[in-house]
Amino acid sequence: MLCENCKKNQATTYFKQTVNGKTNEIFLCSECAAKAGLSSPAPAAFSLDDFLLNLLGGRTAQSEKKVCPVCGISEREVLDSGRVGCGNCYQEFSGRLVPFIEKVHGNKTHVGKRPKNRAAEISEQKPVDPLLSLKEKLAAAIKAEKFEEAAVLRDQIRDYEQKEQQ
Secondary structure (H helix, E strand, O other): OOOOOOOEEEEEEEEEEEEEEEEEEEEEHHHHHOOOOOOOOHHHOOOOHHHHHHHOOOOOHHHHHEOOOOOOOOOHHHHHHOOOOOHHHHHHHHHHHHHHHHHHHHHOOOOOOOOOHHHHHHHHOOOOOHHHHHHHHHHHHHHHHHHHHHHHHHHHHHHHHHHOOO
């Protein structure tokens, strides 16, 4: 397969990225992959830290000196490890972290999701009022002409209302 960028050399690198549910795939030769920052000299030497560092924009003299006043972690440590030390780090290092978070989540903040099969069910849940529930059952029993059941429900409603008044 030929490189999808230069269309001259044999493709040796496969890159797949999903952002906001949209997946892009590309096959590149080693030269085009190197220009895009997607390859290392030896494939076995690939490091997640290097990948994250590349995404975050690399080290600078400022990142060597900037330190979170709460936990004491330096910006360099955050960039090297890909982990923050505390919640304040997000504010302290926002200039470097926000672009990375946008690339990963497609948004400036991660907002989470509800399971698709339960989203409507969860949003429709309301606190259950026993009296209201009994009245709804009574109305349904009357409509279905189940008068014996309706009489029992009527008595239950009356008892419940009397207990609430005491």
